[in-house]
Amino acid sequence: MFKKAFVEKDILNSKRTKSILxxxxxKKLEEIERIEDVFGRVKKPYxxxxxxLNLFLGRKKGELVKIAPEAYGTKGDPHYYFVHAYNxxxxxxxxxxxxxxxxxxxxxxxxxxxxxxxxxxxxxxxxEGVTPWFHAGEYSDSLALSHITGELPIYFDFFKDHPKAKxxxxxxxxxxxxxxxxxPLDNVVTSFSLSPNKxxxxxxxxxxxxxxxxxxxxxxxxxxxxxxxxxxxxIFEEDFENSYRNLMxxxxxxxxxxxxxxxxxxxxxxxxxxxxxxxKNYPDSPLLAEDFIKGNDGKIRYKRPMRYWxxxxxxxxxxxxxxxxxxxxxxxxxxD
Amino acid sequence: MDLLxxxxxxxxxxxxxxxxxxxxxxxxxxxxxxxxxxxxxxxxGVQATSEKLAAVLGAFNEIKxxxxxxxxxxxxxxxxxxxxHPIRTCYLEKKSGMxxxxxxxxxxxxxxxxxxxQRVLSIDYAKYLSHFAPLVDREVWxxxxxxxxxxxxFYSYKYxxxxxDGEELCxxxxxxxxxxxxxxxxxxxxxNFSEKVKxxxxxxxxxxxxxxQKRLYNSLIKKIKIKGMGLTEIVNLDKxxxxxxSPKQKAARILKEMEAALFPFNEKVNLQLKNLxxxxxxxGLKIKLSKSFEQDEIEVSSVVKxxxxxxxLIDNLKKFPLNKIQKVFKGQIDV
Numbered sequence: 001m002f003k004k005a006f007v008e009k010d011i012l013n014s015k016r017t018k019s020i021l022x023x024x025x026x027k028k029l030e031e032i033e034r035i036e037d038v039f040g041r042v043k044k045p046y047x048x049x050x051x052x053l054n055l056f057l058g059r060k061k062g063e064l065v066k067i068a069p070e071a072y073g074t075k076g077d078p079h080y081y082f083v084h085a086y087n088x089x090x091x092x093x094x095x096x097x098x099x100x101x102x103x104x105x106x107x108x109x110x111x112x113x114x115x116x117x118x119x120x121x122x123x124x125x126x127x128e129g130v131t132p133w134f135h136a137g138e139y140s141d142s143l144a145l146s147h148i149t150g151e152l153p154i155y156f157d158f159f160k161d162h163p164k165a166k167x168x169x170x171x172x173x174x175x176x177x178x179x180x181x182x183x184p185l186d187n188v189v190t191s192f193s194l195s196p197n198k199x200x201x202x203x204x205x206x207x208x209x210x211x212x213x214x215x216x217x218x219x220x221x222x223x224x225x226x227x228x229x230x231x232x233x234x235i236f237e238e239d240f241e242n243s244y245r246n247l248m249x250x251x252x253x254x255x256x257x258x259x260x261x262x263x264x265x266x267x268x269x270x271x272x273x274x275x276x277x278x279x280k281n282y283p284d285s286p287l288l289a290e291d292f293i294k295g296n297d298g299k300i301r302y303k304r305p306m307r308y309w310x311x312x313x314x315x316x317x318x319x320x321x322x323x324x325x326x327x328x329x330x331x332x333x334x335x336d
Numbered sequence: 337m338d339l340l341x342x343x344x345x346x347x348x349x350x351x352x353x354x355x356x357x358x359x360x361x362x363x364x365x366x367x368x369x370x371x372x373x374x375x376x377x378x379x380x381g382v383q384a385t386s387e388k389l390a391a392v393l394g395a396f397n398e399i400k401x402x403x404x405x406x407x408x409x410x411x412x413x414x415x416x417x418x419x420x421h422p423i424r425t426c427y428l429e430k431k432s433g434m435x436x437x438x439x440x441x442x443x444x445x446x447x448x449x450x451x452x453x454q455r456v457l458s459i460d461y462a463k464y465l466s467h468f469a470p471l472v473d474r475e476v477w478x479x480x481x482x483x484x485x486x487x488x489x490f491y492s493y494k495y496x497x498x499x500x501d502g503e504e505l506c507x508x509x510x511x512x513x514x515x516x517x518x519x520x521x522x523x524x525x526x527x528n529f530s531e532k533v534k535x536x537x538x539x540x541x542x543x544x545x546x547x548x549q550k551r552l553y554n555s556l557i558k559k560i561k562i563k564g565m566g567l568t569e570i571v572n573l574d575k576x577x578x579x580x581x582s583p584k585q586k587a588a589r590i591l592k593e594m595e596a597a598l599f600p601f602n603e604k605v606n607l608q609l610k611n612l613x614x615x616x617x618x619x620g621l622k623i624k625l626s627k628s629f630e631q632d633e634i635e636v637s638s639v640v641k642x643x644x645x646x647x648x649l650i651d652n653l654k655k656f657p658l659n660k661i662q663k664v665f666k667g668q669i670d671v
Contacts, residue, residue: 006467030467038467041434042427052448102436236601289562291599293628303628305605308667 001053002026002106006038008058016110016150017057023148026055034058039086040103047281049091049104060084060109065118068135073168074262074329079133080122084109084151085140090172091205093285094233094268097139098277108145112154119158123165137170143190144173156182163187168228174208174216184224189261191228192217194251196243199235202286210250218254227255231318232266232331234310235287236302244314248321257321265318266331267310269301339374339399340524341389343406343475346513347495348377350521351405363391374399378475382428382451385478393486402483403527404492405520408449408473409456409500411466415447416496420523422446423492427468428477429453434468439480441491449494451477456500465500472500493527495520540573540590544583549591556594563598570597605629608664612657619652629665634658 005026011017012031021029032038035058060083068079086107087097097104109115119134126132136142136155146152152169159167167188169179179190195203197210208216221227229251237243248257257263268287270278272294278287292300301307311330318328342348345366351357357368357375366377366388376392378385393399404423415421424446428435431453448469456462456472465472476492483490495516545553560567567573571593576586596603613623616636624635636656638649663669 004467032467041436042468043436043438045425045438045440047444048425051445284562286562289559289598291595291602293630295628296630303602303605304630304665305667305669306601308665309601309669310667312667 002055003052004028004030004054006030006032006035006054006056008035009033011057011059011110014110019150020057020108020110020148024055035107039105039107040101042103044103044105046098046104046277049087054105056105056107058107058109059111060115064115065122065134068133068138072331073133073135073264074327077131077133078122078126079135080119081135081138082115082119083139084112084115084136085145085149087139088141089144090141090207092172092207093203093205093278093282093287094235094270094274096271096274098281099271099273100139106140106145108149112151116154116158119165120162123162126165131164131166133166133168135168135170137168141171141173142169143171143175143179146175146178150178152178152182156185156188159188160185170230172204172207172213174212176216176220179220179225180223184226186226189226189228190220191230191261191264193230193232194247195231195233195235196237196247198237198243203235210247214250214254217251221255221259226261227259228261229263230266230331231314232264233268234266234314235268236290236306236310240310241313241317244317248317252321257318257323260323260327262327262329263318263323264329264331265311265314267302267307269295269299271299275300337373337396337398337400339376339392339396339402341376341378341385341402341404341479343378343380343385343473344513345377346510347406347517347520348375349514350517351375351524354521362395364388367392378478381474382453382478385475386482389479389482390485393482393488399488401489401491402479403524404476404479404490405524406473406475406492406494407497407516408471408476408494409462409498410470410496411462411472411500412470413499415470415499417498418519419496420493420519421471421496423449423471423476423494425449425469426451426476426480426492428481429465429468435477437481439477439484439490441480442489443491447471447494449473449476449492451475462500471496493520493523540587542577542583543587543590545587546584549587552591553587553594556591556598559598560594565597567594570594605664605669608669609661612661612664616652616656619648621649621652621656625661632662632665634661 001024003026005021005024007017007029009031035056039056065080065082068081072079086101087104123132155167159165165187169190170193171190172193192213194210194213200207200210217227251257278285291303293303295301315328319325340351352368352375355370355373357370360367360369368375374392374396376388378388422443423441424443425438425440425448427438427448427450429450429452449471450465450469451474452465452472456465471494473494479490479492497516557567560570571590576589579586581589616623620638622637626633636653640646640649
């Protein structure tokens with residue numbers, strides 16, 4: 001799977017490192033001082049992930065827990081994300097990781113205890129009655145490699161002891177084997193990103209098909225885990241309304257819509273740098289035939305009437321299917 | 337015309353012998369021309385290569401692409417001496433560390449190469465470079481960098497002369513120069529370089545596009561292609577051509593129809609806004625909406641000459657459909 005595995009010298013002999021290395025295949029192991037000596041030092045073309053993907057293992061340094069951007073999650077609560085990996089095995093055409101690290105190589109950090117110490121600090125700083133949220137999967141898929149990285153039990157143990165805080169695991173994966181081994185917790189939500197099947201096939205390259213994702217959602221829900229839904233990014237298509245009604249019908253068969261912890265809606269958007277990468281990496285993508293504009297925040301997106309129409313229509317569809325009004329929130333967009 | 341580049345004369349020997357190159361009287365020695373190609377000896381290293389290549393590309397605009405041939409060292413055992421590989425992405429190692437910028441050819445199955453700032457004479461140095469690419473040379477990054485600056489395609493083919501494991505092999509390479517050059521030349525003969533057919537957007541008779549209209553037209557043509565449509569399927573060009581319009585007006589009409597066909601949602605938004613705004617315009621109000629309707633603000637103006645005009649303006653403003661327009665901005669529309 002990996003061309004080279006680069007491992008930081010300090011963790012080369014750690015149990016966690018050995019466990020990860022035993023579970024993956026790689027052509028060569030390279031010992032390095034620090035990940036940043038190699039990773040991101042040169043601009044490695046994104047699509048080389050198809051043929052020359054490297055893996056880096058090391059300790060995350062610097063800020064381990066960061067404040068999430070505005071409108072990241074449910075309103076009113078403080079939201080943070082923590083970083084235990086960079087990059088993703090999937091290849092979504094709109095993905096902002098294309099322009100983020102300047103390298104598609106995967107980085108896995110193994111110092112989870114240090115990350116959890118930082119999370120604990122944030123929890124302790126939070127005033128009584130407020131629920132701090134901690135999101136995994138800002139720079140990587142939370143479940144896709146969980147059978148290799150093995151960190152899920154560590155986070156579940158921690159959040160079991162910290163019931164006033166919530167953990168969100170974001171994924172497009174169907175790799176739920178490790179999750180199903182764990183006892184569900186009220187304060188841990190696994191959130192799945194979904195799109196209509198046509199969109200998945202067209203834009204979410206190398207991700208599992210809708211049918212399989214729905215099966216995974218059903219299994220996670222039936223095991224008793226809390227499930228959230230991200231309809232993000234939404235890409236307009238000709239038969240938009242029917243397409244999303246069909247999606248919600250299928251989802252409703254996997255999990256009653258009213259049982260979803262929340263539904264977040266977000267219309268496709270790009271930074272200028274990411275859009276440039278989309279043009280370079282996928283010159284024939286239907287995304288490039290859309291009528292995008294540069295918004296006031298510098299993001300490339302649909303024109304405002306279309307964005308709002310999409311969000312309003314989709315919210316209406318969600319409510320028609322029984323979603324609780326207070327549990328549907330709009331991501332990165334003012335709600336009117 | 338293509339430009340063939342080599343670091344050393346030895347690598348170019350076979351090319352100079354087999355093809356009818358003649359030296360050109362240029363700012364420096366080492367530039368040749370035949371009927372079909374230019375040939376440049378750049379010298380070793382990134383600086384010499386950058387300087388000479390930039391001078392040549394600046395002077396000869398007829399050069400469409402740059403083909404580099406030369407030797408490189410292998411940093412991995414999987415490559416054998418004597419093999420020739422096309423280069424995919426090139427990186428640069430400077431005295432101060434790695435250069436962030438990289439340049440890629442469009443050969444996706446090629447091999448990556450790092451141009452080192454000095455010859456590889458130690459195993460530690462070779463190991464460090466191997467973190468970034470499996471091949472090492474002294475020039476190819478400069479070829480990519482300068483070609484990119486001049487917006488020319490570039491390709492590079494590297495003969496693996498040795499495994500960069502710390503031994504000084506230059507002398508041996510120099511002894512084998514003729515053999516290496518022959519192999520590179522034979523490889524060159526087997527390459528099939530035809531200039532890529534540029535996507536030329538169809539010209540339309542009887543129209544005149546301004547520069548910005550032309551830009552929009554080209555962009556819309558690309559979108560039509562992505563959507564698998566054809567221009568004549570969505571725009572009746574004959575009908576527009578027969579209209580009593582000026583060439584500029586015809587161009588504007590064509591663009592409008594292309595946009596309407598490509599983006600029917602926007603067309604509906606525009607129509608609903610038009611229905612709200614046109615009656616106001618008929619009453620003498622000038623209305624300016626924010627670009628792409630990103631702001632709620634609407635600029636309304638009118639010329640007032642007397643009390644009657646003022647009274648009419650006040651009346652018109654009272655009836656102005658501000659809320660309805662803003663609702664359209666916020667997506668409350670029938671689609």
